[in-house]
Amino acid sequence: MTAVSINFDRLLGRVTGIRGVVGAVVLDAEDGLVIAESILGGIRVNAVAALAASMYRRVSHTTKAAGHGPPDFVQLQAENGVLIALPGSCGTILAVIGELDLNIGLVKIELNKILVRQ
């Protein structure tokens, strides 16, 4: 196991430890390919990664067009849950899958703490 993979494992372990989070993926922002993941079975990880990267890219085009620069937190509220995407370092995106009753405010605080510690 390399130092990089240990860091990702630690990051994903902390993120999935937040109450209401069911999985997290670190992905390449440009390729939409999975770099590291911690997701329960039954979810197509490669689909989440590819579509989350695409979603983030499109939202980013929109916010840039509006003169606001790239987004630092994208939240997608779906019928049965929540998908969050936020930019990481070195061209990565962290996608977080949460339950419907996920406390977004708490998640933001926890993610900020985790990302600052990394």
Add this chain to the structure above:
Amino acid sequence: MTGVRAVEQWAEAPLANFVRESGARLSLLTTTSGQVVAQYGFTRSIDVMAAAALGAGVVASTSLMTQMIGEVGYVKINNRGPGQGIFLAEFDTPRGKYVILAVYGSGSSAGLVQLFFEDLVEEITSSCPAPETRRVILAEDFERELNDNLAALFGRK
């Protein structure tokens, strides 16, 4: 109007879905020998033939190299350039192996193309007809029939 041109009609809808979902600019479905089954986005036949031949050649040579190092499985190659990327992969169906080549731009990604490639394989596998039974090229009585026909044609009978 899907924009897909298909030699085999069963390939049209799956390739159209793949192109629409993945955002590929160009796409080509061929046999492993480079015979074109369906294409999207190419405007000149010479480009289609060249891409088909090159794609089949790359898959064949990569497949041999993977065998040399003891790897098994299907060839799947992704090359990302500064502006466009190329995805090339082989896959199996009831009619044998096929090769897909897709060129994508900044509106898509390797992840999206690979994701919808998986759906394409499923759709083609379910939509392609069963393989044709091997036809007898020369029937047992071919020579006798040929002689009879020639004789009839030239009034020797």
